Amino acid sequence: MFRKMSWVLAASLVVIAVTIYQRQEVEIARLQRDKARIEVQDNDLQTAAAASRGPVRYTGPTAELPPPLVQPRPPVDRLPDGDDDRSVDVERSSTARWEAEARASQVAVEDGFAAEVVDPAWAPGVAGDLRARLGAIVVPPSSSLGDVECRRSICRVEMVARDHESMKRFMDKAFGVGGGAAWTGSMMAEYQPPDRDGATLVVLYLGRDGTAFPRPAS
Amino acid sequence: MAVAIAAAGGSVALARTNPGLAGQPYLPSDYQCFNNGAGAVQNSCANTVKTYCMALPVETSSHNVQVSALSPNVTHAIGCEATATDRNSQVTWHSGLRGTPAFNAFSVIDLGTVSVPSFGALFVCCNMPDTTLLLTVSW
Numbered sequence: 204m205f206r207k208m209s210w211v212l213a214a215s216l217v218v219i220a221v222t223i224y225q226r227q228e229v230e231i232a233r234l235q236r237d238k239a240r241i242e243v244q245d246n247d248l249q250t251a252a253a254a255s256r257g258p259v260r261y262t263g264p265t266a267e268l269p270p271p272l273v274q275p276r277p278p279v280d281r282l283p284d285g286d287d288d289r290s291v292d293v294e295r296s297s298t299a300r301w302e303a304e305a306r307a308s309q310v311a312v313e314d315g316f317a318a319e320v321v322d323p324a325w326a327p328g329v330a331g332d333l334r335a336r337l338g339a340i341v342v343p344p345s346s347s348l349g350d351v352e353c354r355r356s357i358c359r360v361e362m363v364a365r366d367h368e369s370m371k372r373f374m375d376k377a378f379g380v381g382g383g384a385a386w387t388g389s390m391m392a393e394y395q396p397p398d399r400d401g402a403t404l405v406v407l408y409l410g411r412d413g414t415a416f417p418r419p420a421s
Numbered sequence: 422m423a424v425a426i427a428a429a430g431g432s433v434a435l436a437r438t439n440p441g442l443a444g445q446p447y448l449p450s451d452y453q454c455f456n457n458g459a460g461a462v463q464n465s466c467a468n469t470v471k472t473y474c475m476a477l478p479v480e481t482s483s484h485n486v487q488v489s490a491l492s493p494n495v496t497h498a499i500g501c502e503a504t505a506t507d508r509n510s511q512v513t514w515h516s517g518l519r520g521t522p523a524f525n526a527f528s529v530i531d532l533g534t535v536s537v538p539s540f541g542a543l544f545v546c547c548n549m550p551d552t553t554l555l556l557t558v559s560w
Contacts, residue, residue, distance in 0.1 A: 254501075305482040308482065380546045386517070389533065390515035392513050394507075
């Protein structure tokens, strides 16, 4: 009796184990099918995303579109031969124009002074006053005052600085920010290249109060 | 910054305008004295004269520098000057110190035409007694 019950129990266990195994097989197969379906959907999504990154095309009537405000510049690797050279030329040309304009302004003042006749009621007194004021600023021997000459509306002053520091100190005191001690009118300075000893000649043109420096003829 | 085009003598010059607040005190310790209002700056430190400067970027030589300002009265009168330097910071052109042509009203200080050497720099500085206003700088 006991042996018979044991056989029945063992057979039942075997049947249960087989059933569990079969259910697991079915579940594994279902999961594999799901995985395959998800992979297919993922591929479709990636293909669609790649397609959407392409250029957006306007499909309406192009004749009604206004022209772009700024013409797009071609990529650098598509510039035609010589274009880089042209941009360098434009840069050089604008620098040359700037230098020419600045030089023309200097020449206008130089020529204006040269063309002036002396105003005896103004020039001698102002020249003496300038010599005294600038003489109080220079510090011999590092800087010294040269000719001081006034005519009708412009004075011309020569100053020699032995080094850069003394020249800077002189210019700051005479014409520095906040109103220098030497002159309240306009001023133009021309710096000659340093000589063998490093001394620099500075030529100053000082405009009479209430007058403007001559401008280049247009 | 406003950009206008003016043609003079056959050449075309660009004129630019900066609001007052685009500048800075000549001495950094004076920042506390300047108040901003609608782009204008005012010296608010009583019984002082503070110097306020503004760099004016340039790409050409000739510039007519004009400062729009307000001086309340003759004892509180703003005075400005424009200075050009070469690329070594050596002063090459100076407008001279000029004040507002009127008091207690917005007015323009015309500093005349300043010539900047190539690759040089341009800046304007104003001596501002308390209560004076610097509104804009054009060049």
